Amino acid sequence: MMLKLKINLFTFLLLCTTIANAQTNTYKFKRNISGVNSVWHKMVLPDDLYKKANAGFEDLRIFGINGKDTIEVPYLLKQRVDKVSSNDITFKQINQSVNQNGYYYTFQSPEISLINQIKLAFKQENFDWEVTLEGSNDNKEWFNILSNYRILSIKNNDTDYQFTRLNFPDAKYQYFRLLVKSPIQPELLEAKILKTDTIPGTFKVVKYQSFDLKNDASKKETVVDVTLTNQVPLSYLKLNAQSDFDFYRPIKIEYATDSFKTDKGIQYNYANLYEGTISSLVEAAFNFENTITSRLKITIQNNDNMPLRLSGLQLKGNIYEIIARFDQPKNEYALYYGNEKAISPVYEIEKFESKIPVNLTTVTIGAEAKNPAYSIETAKPLFENKPWLWALMVVIIALLGWFSFKMLKN
Structure with missing residues (x-):
């Protein structure tokens, strides 16, 4: 009775291992994940993973194993890049004048606006000018924003280069006055006034x-x-x-x-x-x-x-960062990769990203190891398969016999 129980237990464990390996045996490498203690976590991909994973990360999988069950963990892969947003600010040109200092252009907004960038466009294709930018709330008292800021445009057979964008710290005024120090009158085609915000990436x-x-x-x-x-x-x-x-x-x-x-x-x-x-x-x-x-x-x-x-x-x-949902935090989890034929997974959490908590704790991705469950089934050529060879010989002999019989009968 005891022997039969041991055999049944061994068979059960072998079956569990086989089922678990069935989902992971196509991945060459694995890295254990430590520190999982809640449902949501984030983790940063280590540098030495990139040379082994597919270029598009189609083969990244997270599996958790608990006895006979192998659970695939849904995740999002994020690039922590800068997020830049630009908003056009409504301004109209109300004045244009000239004196010994140069050519002035004055712009007014219906309300006091915060800006930090002006994009200029001129009809001239070749110039090298200095500009000064000032701000005012009453069109009388002016405060300096930029001084002797250089703008440049060069266009010839070798070069087509323009630098006509004014960047400066946030400035909040109702009026802006631009002075272009030029020996000839600039032909200003457009002045696009913007407020640009950047959320720094990692x-x-x-x-x-x-x-x-x-x-x-x-x-x-x-x-x-x-x-x-x-x-x-x-x-x-x-x-x-x-x-x-x-x-x-x-x-x-x-x-x-x-x-x-x-x-x-x-x-x-x-x-x-x-x-x-x-x-x-x-x-x-x-x-x-x-x-x-x-x-x-x-x-x-x-x-x-x-x-x-x-x-x-x-x-x-x-950096590349994984945000993952561990439905059963007590399981043991590992990151698998190294499968050239893998296609990108499709997880539902991609549609509900807004519901993912903002403050996530970081778990650790361990050192790379060869996946012990990895196996490749290689189909043997027909000439190395004995049953196929015997079947082929039988068919050939039957055909030869049939043709021989036909010839003798004739």
């Missing part, structure tokens, strides 16, 4: 392993190859660029998508990450879509100018 500083700079005189360009320590998300790059004179040059930032071996060593295929202008007028900082990579190539077109002095860079990336 960034993580990214370290790089090497910074290889080459100035190619024949191509009149500077190329910087940057190798990162790990394959991680990137969304911000700031170059330490210096020159003895003002500059504005085309810049292209690319990231490596894959690599291949040649007689000259390992070569890389690149895709565009950012194209624009690096200028002495503004900080050489560039924002782009969060992209996972381990290598960058920066190309600056010098034309006939001396190369810039580049002395390193700063890199940041927005």
